[in-house]
Amino acid sequence: MKLTDKKRMQILDAAEELFHSSGVEHTSMDQLALQAKVSKRTVYNHFATKDALFQAILQRMFDKLAEGGEVRFDATQPIAQQLRRIAQDEVALLSSAAFLRVAKIAIMQVMQRPELAQHMNNSSLGCKRYIDNFLTDACAAGVLQIADIPFAGKQFIYQLKSFVFYPSLFGLEQQTPAQQAHIINEAIALFLARYQSKPG
Amino acid sequence: MKLTDKKRMQILDAAEELFHSSGVEHTSMDQLALQAKVSKRTVYNHFATKDALFQAILQRMFDKLAEGGEVRFDATQPIAQQLRRIAQDEVALLSSAAFLRVAKIAIMQVMQRPELAQHMNNSSLGCKRYIDNFLTDACAAGVLQIADIPFAGKQFIYQLKSFVFYPSLFGLEQQTPAQQAHIINEAIALFLARYQSKPG
DNA sequence: CATGTAAACTGCACGGTGTAGTTTATATAT
DNA sequence: ATATATAAACTACACCGTGCAGTTTACATG
The missing domain is CATH 1.10.10.60 (Homeodomain-like)
Structure with missing residues (x-):
């Protein structure tokens, strides 16, 4: 070099x-x-x-962060399992040192200079890129019933962000893997209770 | 004076x-x-x-912010209506200029000097003060079924925070009252879908 | 293998600017 | 009368960014 x-x-x-x-x-x-x-x-x-x-x-x-796989809806698999894959990927990203670093630097700058906010927000990372497509497919397949798909996607992601990302960002606490698993399970349970198609 | x-x-x-x-x-x-x-x-x-x-x-x-009423559980009222009162109070707080001001100033300092994080977090504002008691009473009355009450309380509050507070904090957008009403309705629907006791 | 050379690095001093906090001499309110 | 406010100049310092003389590195050529 x-x-x-x-x-x-x-x-x-x-x-x-x-x-x-x-x-x-x-x-x-x-x-x-x-x-x-x-x-x-x-x-x-x-x-x-x-x-x-x-x-x-x-x-x-x-x-560095732009990589990361996409989970596509698969009608042959249980929906809970697929959501778990998405959530696990997202939590891994949100709690990674690399992501927390860039987020902290970016957010500190944005808060000091609000005019930069728009510029930052356009960068799409993690499951935000594909979750709307995933939910649309799941609805089309009759597995989920969602009126406002972008809103529901946010509800799901925000659960993870709130429990995993912000506490770490503000230096309050890190979660153990067991706690993260619990957060993921509860986020899925909450989401499916509301949006999973009922038989009958 | x-x-x-x-x-x-x-x-x-x-x-x-x-x-x-x-x-x-x-x-x-x-x-x-x-x-x-x-x-x-x-x-x-x-x-x-x-x-x-x-x-x-x-x-x-x-x-200035420490004031604010408490909503106590009332078995004679519909649970959705009571949750709406709580959520409305909370959203009013989270989107108030006064709260956003102190939050922005405090968070900027906390991010620059992480050693202050603990000190800040201990101050309890808004519905965080009483929501655990409210949910406990609602469970005792058989209206709700919640295994982990503190966790469920956080799920509820985090819905509001994620949609109302953080976007305003980072200067992305403010919500119209109509949007706020929608956020509140969906947060309640999500919460009750998961935790409301089923007849039978 | 020796030597030349262009590009990159170093170290240091310096101009300009912004700001926390102080000093001093004077005016005003209770 | 006496505590407090005012205005303006001043000190001390930290920082961004530049200029320049001299050194190192990488590599080509004899």
């Missing part, structure tokens, strides 16, 4: 670390150069401004 | 306004004194440091 690429990576790694632990505002470029083991001038040779560096960090972290 | 108390209030009002609109970091003490129509020296006569002023603001805002 070229030296310049190595240095660039050191800078990005340091920025990710410091922006996360101290916030963008409280991270000085001197401190950052020190942590990256790079001269401050080199930082500025790679990134014209602090804001450019911040944008690059955010992009890199989003790219 | 004494002059000094009047000035103190002007300072607190200005701080609340500016800390909310610009963030604590981006509010200078000069700007603050200007907005309060008070000399900067007077600010420092009342509050030794910027941080002391911030703490005072937070305390005052919490105190």
Whole structure:
């Protein structure tokens, strides 16, 4: 690997670390150069401004997270089991260190500069990408009965986010795998109690 | 009212306004004194440091919010109607300018200084104070069937928070009263589908 | 294998700016 | 009279971003 690429990576790694632990505002470029083991001038040779560096960090972290499989509706499988797969993937994402890092950095920035909010929200990660399609198919197959599919999808995701993501984000507590399993089971039970088609 | 108390209030009002609109970091003490129509020296006569002023603001805002009625379970009324009262109160709180202000300021600080997280979380506002008692009574009366009452209470509140509070907090969108009514209805429908006692 | 060279890195000083908090001298309210 | 408010200048410091002289790295050419 070229030296310049190595240095660039050191800078990005340091920025990710410091922006996360101290916030963008409280991270000085001197401190950052020190942590990256790079001269401050080199930082500025790679990134014209602090804001450019911040944008690059955010992009890199989003790219890292963009992967992730899609669960498609399968009429031959029990609906609960399929929802569990979706929920497990989502909880794994929401509680991953990588996701929490980018979320914390992004949210801190958004709260300080509300004008950036719209720009951020358009990036679709996790099951948000496909859940509407999944629910539509499940309704078409007669397994679920949902009047407002996007709303119901949000209800499901929000259950997971509220119990898993926000508590971690605000530094309150992490869940054990057993607790996560309980959260997932209850989210599914709640969802199916409302939307599963009744026989008869 | 004494002059000094009047000035103190002007300072607190200005701080609340500016800390909310610009963030604590981006509010200078000069700007603050200007907005309060008070000399900067007077600010420092009342509050030794910027941080002391911030703490005072937070305390005052919490105190303002600490009021609020309690809904007690009433076996003679339909459960859906009682849950609607609770939800309406909660949504009114969560979408009030006062609550959003203190929440934004507090959360920004918590995210920058995680060691303060525990301290904040212990303050109980809104229906969080009484919902466990309400659900316990409703179960005892046979109207609801809930295995894990604290968990179910959270499920209910989190529905409201997710749809009403976080989107406003992150500056994404405000809901119209009609949308809020829809959110409340769906939260209740979801909750009762899962937990309402079935006849038979 | 020796030498040249272009690109990248380093270290440091510096300009400009913003801001927390202080000082001083004066005016005003109770 | 005496405590408090005011205005404006001042100190001390932290930070962003730049300029530059000199050094290192990677690689090509003789």
